[in-house]
Amino acid sequence: xxxxxxxxxxFLLKMVAKSSRNQSLLDKLCRWLINREVERSPEEDFMxxxxxxxxxxxxxxxxxxxxxxxxES
Numbered sequence: 001x002x003x004x005x006x007x008x009x010x011f012l013l014k015m016v017a018k019s020s021r022n023q024s025l026l027d028k029l030c031r032w033l034i035n036r037e038v039e040r041s042p043e044e045d046f047m048x049x050x051x052x053x054x055x056x057x058x059x060x061x062x063x064x065x066x067x068x069x070x071x072e073s
Contacts, residue, residue, distance in 0.1 A: 019031035
């Protein structure tokens with residue numbers, strides 16, 4: 001790496017190291033900036049699960065009936 005990308009990479013690594021300390025105001029500012037950059041919007045988050053978000057799963061009684069094989073369709 002050379003040029004601006006090498007500078008940017010070293011700067012980001014120093015910022016990450018600084019934000020991991022979380023002691024001074026500058027550390028907290030670095031942490032806030034990094035969190036702001038890496039946070040994904042809900043539309044772009046591939047790990048979101050619609051069933052979990054909308055609470056469409058089994059209730060405890062249905063789950064125990066399903067696990068024991070007594071679930072009626």
